[in-house]
Amino acid sequence: xxSNLRVVSVLALLxxxxxxxxxxxxxxxxxxxxxxxxxxxxxxxxxxxAEAKAVDADASGLMSAVKGSKSAEVKALEVQVxxxxxxxxxxxxxxxxxxxxxxxxxxxxxx
Numbered sequence: 001x002x003s004n005l006r007v008v009s010v011l012a013l014l015x016x017x018x019x020x021x022x023x024x025x026x027x028x029x030x031x032x033x034x035x036x037x038x039x040x041x042x043x044x045x046x047x048x049x050a051e052a053k054a055v056d057a058d059a060s061g062l063m064s065a066v067k068g069s070k071s072a073e074v075k076a077l078e079v080q081v082x083x084x085x086x087x088x089x090x091x092x093x094x095x096x097x098x099x100x101x102x103x104x105x106x107x108x109x110x111x
Contacts, residue, residue, distance in 0.1 A: 049095050056088045 029037075059081055066078045 045095055049092065052088055052092045052095060056085065056092070059085045059088065 063078065063081045063085065066074055066081060
């Protein structure tokens with residue numbers, strides 16, 4: 001009797017697991033959803049490019065103000081600003097690349 005109860009409970013548990021696994025499978029995105037996601041991604045990219053340009057302009061202004069002074073603290077600040085400018089340049093180059101996430105239908109990154 002106990003073994004029958006165990007078998008029934010194991011089968012019920014397995015059946016519930018299969019049902020739950022099938023129920024949580026998300027539907028495939030439609031073409032319209034993909035186009036909306038691409039448009040949102042491109043808008044975010046444009047906004048990040050604009051923000052990166054503003055940060056670069058601020059860093060350039062700060063660098064020109066720092067170059068006039070000769071103290072040791074200002075020299076350390078100059079090094080930090082130069083690193084910031086280099087980081088912004090790398091970020092801008094990455095943002096400037098054409099994203100290919102949505103371009104190919106066989107993409108492994110595609111949801």
